[in-house]
Amino acid sequence: MRTARRRGVPRRVGNTALLAVLLVALLAGLGSWLVAVPAQRGVAVAHGAAGLAVLALVRCKAPVVRSGLRRARAGRWASVLLGVLTLLALLSGVLHSTGLLVWAPGGQRTMWWHVAAGLVLVPLLLWHARARWQRPRAEDLDRRLLLRAGGVVAAAGAGWLALETVTRRAGLPGAARRATGSYLQDLPQPTIWLADTVPARTSAQGWELLVRDGHGERVLGLADLASLPRTDVRAVIDCTSGWASEQEWSGVVLSDLVRAGGPGRSVVVTSVTGYSRRFAVEDLDGLLLADRMAGEPLLRQLGAPVRLVAPGLRGFWWVKWVASVEVEDAPSWWQPPLPLR
Numbered sequence: 001m002r003t004a005r006r007r008g009v010p011r012r013v014g015n016t017a018l019l020a021v022l023l024v025a026l027l028a029g030l031g032s033w034l035v036a037v038p039a040q041r042g043v044a045v046a047h048g049a050a051g052l053a054v055l056a057l058v059r060c061k062a063p064v065v066r067s068g069l070r071r072a073r074a075g076r077w078a079s080v081l082l083g084v085l086t087l088l089a090l091l092s093g094v095l096h097s098t099g100l101l102v103w104a105p106g107g108q109r110t111m112w113w114h115v116a117a118g119l120v121l122v123p124l125l126l127w128h129a130r131a132r133w134q135r136p137r138a139e140d141l142d143r144r145l146l147l148r149a150g151g152v153v154a155a156a157g158a159g160w161l162a163l164e165t166v167t168r169r170a171g172l173p174g175a176a177r178r179a180t181g182s183y184l185q186d187l188p189q190p191t192i193w194l195a196d197t198v199p200a201r202t203s204a205q206g207w208e209l210l211v212r213d214g215h216g217e218r219v220l221g222l223a224d225l226a227s228l229p230r231t232d233v234r235a236v237i238d239c240t241s242g243w244a245s246e247q248e249w250s251g252v253v254l255s256d257l258v259r260a261g262g263p264g265r266s267v268v269v270t271s272v273t274g275y276s277r278r279f280a281v282e283d284l285d286g287l288l289l290a291d292r293m294a295g296e297p298l299l300r301q302l303g304a305p306v307r308l309v310a311p312g313l314r315g316f317w318w319v320k321w322v323a324s325v326e327v328e329d330a331p332s333w334w335q336p337p338l339p340l341r
């Protein structure tokens with residue numbers, strides 16, 4: 001890619017550009033987990049194009065890497081590790097999105113490696129940028145530089161389009177992936193977010209649900225739940241680890257469970273394990289407390305006896321083994337953007 005040639009462009013400029021596109025790629029990657037599913041297409045395209053822009057800038061980084069390797073500076077190997085992780089993230093991203101390799105050697109999804117590489121490289125990147133920072137100067141910003149920057153952006157966009165076209169024309173598995181990048185499969189895959197554990201005992205007998213709303217507190221058993229109006233919902237659970245599954249879920253809509261009225265801006269749904277997510281009260285109509293999937297009672301790993309179904313939200317919102325539903329005054333954004341367990 002001629003546009004990314006180093007000649008004439010000071011190293012500090014190439015370095016800063018690389019930092020900028022890496023940050024865009026990381027933020028868009030994380031952002032795609034946070035936005036609702038319909039908005040994920042645009043974010044995923046930005047993520048992919050920024051990743052390819054990193055590739056377009058590799059050539060201006062090469063001489064920097066070469067001279068860096070010759071100098072025995074502190075942190076030299078941390079910088080090398082940062083480079084290796086960046087390449088691993090790029091490679092796993094391309095392999096997953098084309099579908100050339102969806103399962104990596106070692107039994108994890110390629111997407112798992114993509115996320116792991118991305119997460120580990122964040123602290124390394126921040127340290128590296130701080131330790132090696134050279135501030136770009138005003139005189140760097142000339143017409144030729146702008147042309148080159150435009151060239152990198154164009155190359156990244158063209159690269160993204162080319163990859164997508166090849167994937168479709170060649171009928172690679174990636175052609176069938178969802179806008180989120182996930183692959184549809186027949187059944188949901190039992191998935192733990194970080195370090196939660198499947199509860200040892202989740203038998204339906206003795207299961208109790210605590211409901212706290214504007215009218216006070218009550219405890220429901222499965223029979224009480226069965227006496228409420230039932231609703232069937234066809235919805236796709238889409239995990240950030242790269243799989244998705246469309247199922248027929250059946251259970252009780254939260255707005256039929258939680259009595260309206262009283263103050264309260266959000267509802268916290270908590271698992272017996274302590275894992276929890278907070279939702280806006282306006283969204284209760286679209287949330288289902290499900291005890292059945294595909295006409296069968298839920299399996300233990302999939303959240304039995306009762307789990308949340310949150311259509312349009314990524315899998316980590318679909319709280320399993322629900323123990324309580326509580327209306328609170330706090331706004332719905334009052335929680336860590338991602339679960340911490």
Ligand SMILES: Nc1nc2c(c(=O)[nH]1)N[C@H]1C(S)=C(S)[C@@H](COP(=O)(O)O)O[C@H]1N2
Nearest residue numbers: 188189190191192193239271275302315320
């Ligand atoms: N209590 C609890 N609920 C949870 C999780 C968890 O770790 N603990 N993982 C979430 C994630 S990341 C996903 S993708 C879905 C997976 O649902 P499944 O195991 O039925 O496929 O459950 C969500 N609900």
Ligand SMILES: [Mo]
Nearest residue numbers: 239240315316
């Ligand atoms: Mo997930």
